[in-house]
Amino acid sequence: MRLFNHAKTGGFMDVIRCDEGSYLIWKWHPADAPAGSNNRENEIRWNSHLRVKDGEVAVFVYKQKNGLMQDYIEGPFDQTIKTSNFPVLASIYGLAFDGVSPFQAEIYFINLAKIIQTKFAVPYFDVYDPRFTDFCTPVAVHGTITFRISNYKEFIKLHRLIDFKLENLQSEIRNAVNRYIKDIVINAPAKNDIPLIQIESKIAQINDEIEYVITERFRESFGIEVSDLDISNIEIDKTSLGYKQLMEVTKDVTIATLNAEKEAKVKNIRDMQQIEIENLEETLRIQREEDQYARHKQTQSANMDAFQTEKQADVGIAGANALGQMGSNGAGDINLGGSSCSDNGVNMASIMASMTLGSVVGQNLANTMNSAMSQMNSSKMPGNTNPSNISSVCYNVAVNGQATGPYDLITLAKMIGAGEINKETLVWKSGMVNWIKAGDVPALFGLFNNGTNTGNGTEMPPIPTENK
Template sequence: MGLWDKISGEFVDVIEYLDDTNNTLAHRFERYQNEIKNGAKLTVRESQLAIFVSEGQFADVFNPGMYELTTQNLPLLTTLKSWKYGFNSPFKAEVYFINTRVFDNLKWGTPQPLPMRDADFGVIQMRAHGGYHFRVNDAKKLITEAAGTDGHFTIDEIEKRLRDYIQTGFPDAIGESKIPLLDMIMNYNELSEGVKKVLTPKFEKNGLSLIEFTIGAITVPDAVQKAIDERSSMGVLGNMAQYQQYKSAQAMEKAAENPNGGAGSGIGMGMGFGMASQMMNQQQFQQQPQQHLVRPLAEAQQQQSGPPPIPSAAHFHAVINGQQAGPFSFDALKQLITNNQFSKETLVWKQGMDNWIKAGDVLDLQTVFGSVPPPLPPQ
């Protein structure tokens, strides 16, 4: 440092720090040889604290305000310096300004999928992201545990450490919550509070207070998401056995709609309807009062081994005069054929079909056309 810096440092008696970065946690006031004179003016602005450090030991802490430094407002430093006969000027001490405002809109996310055990889907991979807010609540811990001798300590220098805390704390909190995957989206607040509870001691160890922790989204692989969507289409959220029955019924219905399936197609359709009906009966059974659920095992097995219910007749929608109409039973379709309102070229659709197709291409309708006599010949 040059002669002019030394001279100007000796005459400057204002100690303050203006932060225009918005990411500074701690800043050490730079002064020539850390010398402070008797009567120097200390300015601590809102959202700041000032800490005096003498030879590695913490001394006096100043809250927001303007101060004239004397032995009266530096009692700890006076004791450390052993000023028995008053203020020695100049004296050497470090002054740290601590930013106490809330630092918000900080982001977190899981860099890798996290394996989680779910009661419905077994072991799944999930990702999550969100935000968190914190502030300094213990300036001395911040300096000793995080900033150290760094003269300008910023969020960037501690953010990795905080994210590491989140990477380990988030899975622990999710596991302890025991909330099923399908219910997590409705319990983001509860999950966020659980993660915050796990992370708070780790933040406080660095002199920080975790003000808020939020979960923005929890995502799963496409295969799991597809299973969730298909399961939602059932209209109820049952157990995995019901889900498997639902998928089996769907497959059987599609097989029954295959024109090349022959007689076996009709059997497949009957089994599909029977399986779906059995699934619904099982769900109604689960919803009965608890006293009706306790039954002898032999009786339950005997009921489950019985034949499925007789499938109901199929009903078709049809395009009549350019408008969708129906559904029509087989008898109603025969009447339409007799009235020349329905033919093999008419587009039809029923539940389970992907698209509208011509009636003449539907195997189930062949008997309808064959059972209606042709029109009478002209007289």
């Protein structure tokens, strides 16, 4: 009972704390019982004092029949051990020996503020260029991973505290890092669409992808929080045969690509020049046509009177043709009966239409010709010396029984030449008593050149004898 009496007086009371300068997991033991010396290192005296610094957590591990049980005391904590602070201890600790007997527990301190930095080096492994899968090139990766314990309860579930060694954890982490890095780097050229020999240009992108994968996996597999992963370099073995072969074929492809790009650029330049030439030719053609059109219009403007005379004469001829066509279609038939068509009737609508159209066309042509002829300085026809007589002498012409005109001698000559008037056509002008045949009008003899008239066209014919 001496042991417990000393415990009452405080002679054997312990101060449980961690004085290690750098640690991740550290097991506490009494000062007079070095670690591994005997089982008393797990005997914790009641009313011992527990000190846990900020950023630490003390884990009390009790071995019971139903397995291990833990109490977690997070820092800062500086108190005497009491059941009120230890829920698990309160459930298993009895009141025997007046509550001062030792209880069995292993105490571990976990450093939550400790940041562990571990270097890794992935030895050479084969990587293939997706463009040339026949050549494998050795690649090595070097870097550093930084982590700490964030969820200590999860960490304890995954690791045995009793035999925990940081070196073992770091070795496991390196092996996992190597595995994940190999998988990502091997697929990086195809995934990022880059030649293998340029993989170093994608270190930052590959680094981010590896850090994301490892952060998620290490939280699940190791219960640690990765705060940083830094790939210092991705090294290609440039002395290997695969690298030399890859460089040679890449060089050939590069030269071929450059030549193809050069030819494409030259062709593009030629095509652009050809297009420019064609555009220039088209522009010049349009300019020539516009110049010709402008000169044509200038010529028309300078000879507007003659141009108008020519066009209006064509209009008169077209009008006469139209009237002739109307006559041939029966437009001038006379129909006084009740039916629309009769041999001895008069179609008044046709008569009015023919007279109106003939009058308009004839008057328009006469006015135009009179104006044009009066402006001419010199123009001669057979049998006339005064051009004003030509425009002043006008005859009406009977076409299909309808009076058309009056027409001057120039227009009559065109109509005779077109076969619209012959010697048998009846004509009339102001001063004549009756309609007479055109072949009997002396003024028109010179217009008929077929030799059927009584004169020869140069001698004045005899005056016919009046019938008594």
